[in-house]
Amino acid sequence: MTTTLTGRVVRPGDPGYEDARMNSNARFSKYPAAIVFCEHVEDVANAVRWARKYGYPLRVRSGRHCYEDFTLADGGIVIDVSPMNGVWLDPEKRTAVVQTGIRQLPLYETLWQKGVTVPGGTCPTVGIAGLTLGGGYGFLSRMLGLTCDQLFEVETVLASGQVIRANDREHADLLWASRGGGGGNFxxxxxxxxxxxxxxxxxxYRIAWPWRDLPLLLNAWQHWAPSVDERLTPSLVLSASSNDYCYSSGQYVGPERRLRELLVPLLSVGTPLETEIMTVPYLEAMYRFGGLKMEHAQWQMTPEHRHRFKNSGAFVYRPLPPQAISTIASFLHAAPSPLCMIVFESLGGHLGRIPPHATAFVHRRASFHMQYLTQWDDPAADKAHLRWAEGIRKALLPYTFGQYVNYPNVFDPNWAQAYYGSNLNALRRIKRKYDPDNVFRFAQSIPPL
Ligand SMILES: Cc1cc2nc3c(=O)[nH]c(=O)nc-3n(C[C@H](O)[C@H](O)[C@H](O)COP(=O)(O)OP(=O)(O)OC[C@H]3O[C@@H](n4cnc5c(N)ncnc54)[C@H](O)[C@@H]3O)c2cc1C
Known part of the structure; x- marks a missing residue:
């Protein structure tokens, strides 16, 4: 171990500290003792040993998109792997070695040059690290599975500073845990x-309806989306009633003609306002779903793109009854801002056929996931938004089961069971084996058995 931290070390008072200490959620403001931007695996190992030697709390960070403040600590050391963002493709074996500091869009862009991709999520700036370790859902999930389902080797720096490779031959339990067991744990x-x-x-495709069609639309979508042709992954966005519209969008890996046929049950609901169905290069689809224009993709996460937000969610295993649908409509009607919404993500297909214990991601049998989202800028509005987000989550608890670890929520007292269900004990055993001193610890880290 060197006697100093290595890599680019940013401390209070240094230029760039203000930016370095913030994540994408502007709701959290913490003051770490240092943020270590690691350029090499040795910088990571050195920072772990150094922080332990001098007794600093440790946090691990990559794309900075954590919903909660799990990657920051007042007076702590933030180990940030974002400078490590290389990609090496082996076209023969159809594999890619990806350093964990890369964000989604640059990864899609790099792989697209070679005509391939890794199924991931939609937001351009989400880090591949947190995404994969918690699962990784997106518009290829019903056809090819989650991002973690594509992972077959992970290089990891342990709490001792030792660097190991986990695959199906060695440290297979750590590979299993890295496929949905949540970031920052092991x-x-x-x-x-x-x-x-x-x-x-x-x-x-993208189809919009007037808000008044919400009950019919949600009911039709929930019976259609989880069982439609698995090359199609559809979503549904129900917005606050002040927006006066709702929409469904999705991606189909196949001919547009067939997509039109598959959409017939959805198009026959209510009175669609606009229907857009088109064929585009896969990369353009990623730009569009990420809200970017093809010609000037701007994926940098700059301070002016930071907002306060509170999101959480729940899995749905059985269709929502009419009472649940009217609860949803009431919350969206009483939403504190037009930016409140619920995003429904269809599951089933290939991802649903993988057994719940085959990877740490346990919610394989759910039909869909509902994500409750709200965003604002004025700190004075915190209370109203947090109350809305928790209110809807609690009101829908009778109809839902479990939560996605990548949409964590510190207000849920049953978080461990909700994220990991019947995989929790196995994860706790693996935590004890690889991090016996519980060095990688934060508000919702897996407790060692
Ligand atoms: C705008 C937005 C859009 C999103 N869209 C999607 C989506 O389409 N699909 C989806 O599945 N999810 C989505 N998510 C959720 C996303 O998957 C999680 O927020 C994810 O954890 C972010 O990873 P990160 O590396 O960007 O975040 P970070 O905040 O850097 O880290 C997240 C967690 O992973 C840990 N971690 C980070 N790097 C490492 C590492 N190298 N080793 C070990 N642990 C590490 C951190 O300690 C933390 O606990 C979205 C989130 C946001 C904010």
Whole structure:
């Protein structure tokens, strides 16, 4: 161990400290003793040993998109792997070694040059590290599975500073835990090896309805989306009534003509306002779902893109009854801002056929996931938004089961069971084995058995 931290070390008073100490959620403001931007695996290992030697709390960070403040600590050391963002493709084996500091869009762009992709999520700036370690859901999930389902090797720096590789031959339990067991729990992942898939054009759609169609639309969507052709992954966005519209969008890996046929049950609901169905290159679909224009993609996360937000969610295993649908409509009607919404993400298909214990991601049998989102800028509005987000989550608890660990919520007292269900004990055993001193610890880290 060197006697100093290595990499680019940013301390209070240094230029860039204000930016370095903030994450994408502007609701959290903490003052770490240092943020270590690691350029090499050795910088990571050194920072872990150094923080332990001098007794600093440790946090691990990559894309900074955590919903809660799990990657920051007042007076702590934040180990940030974002400078480590290389990608090495092996076209013969259809595999890619990806350093964990890369964000989604740069990864999609790099792989697209070679005509392949890793199934991931939609937000351009989400880090591949947190995404993969917690699961990784997106518009290829029903066809190819989650991002963690493509992971077959992970390089990890342990609490001792030792660097190991987990695959199906060695440390297979750590690989299992890294496939949905949540970020920051077992060590610091420094590279992933993924299976990649050829991609070219895809058919995408977006259909909007007036808000008054919400009950009919939600009911039709929930009976259609989880069992439709698995090459189609549909979503549904129900917004606050002040927006006066709702929409469904999705991606189909196949001909546009067939997508039009698959959409017939949805198009026959209520009175659609606009229907857009088109064939685009896969990368363009990623830009569109990420809210970017193809010609000037701007994926940097700059301070002016930071907002306060509170999101959480729940899995749905059985169709929502009419009472649940009217609860949803009431909350969206009484929402504190037009930015409140619920995003429904369809499951089933390939991801649903993987057994719940085959990876740490346990919620394989759910039909869909509901995400409750709200965003604002004025700190004075915190209370109203937090109350709304928790209010809807609690009101829908009778109809839901479990939560997605990548949408964590510190207000849920049953978080461990909700995220991990019947995989929790196995994860706790693995935590004890790889991090016996509980060095990687935060508000919702897995407690060692
Ligand atoms: C705008 C937005 C859009 C999103 N869209 C999607 C989506 O489409 N699909 C989806 O599945 N999820 C989505 N998410 C959720 C996302 O998957 C999680 O927030 C994820 O944890 C973010 O990872 P990160 O690396 O960006 O975040 P960070 O805040 O850096 O880290 C998140 C967690 O992972 C840990 N971690 C980070 N790096 C490492 C590492 N190298 N080794 C070990 N642990 C590490 C952290 O300690 C923390 O606990 C979205 C989130 C946001 C804010």
């Amino acid at each position: 060590g610091i992942a420094t590279s992933f090896t993924f299976q990649v898939y050829p991609v070219s054009n895809v058919a995408i």
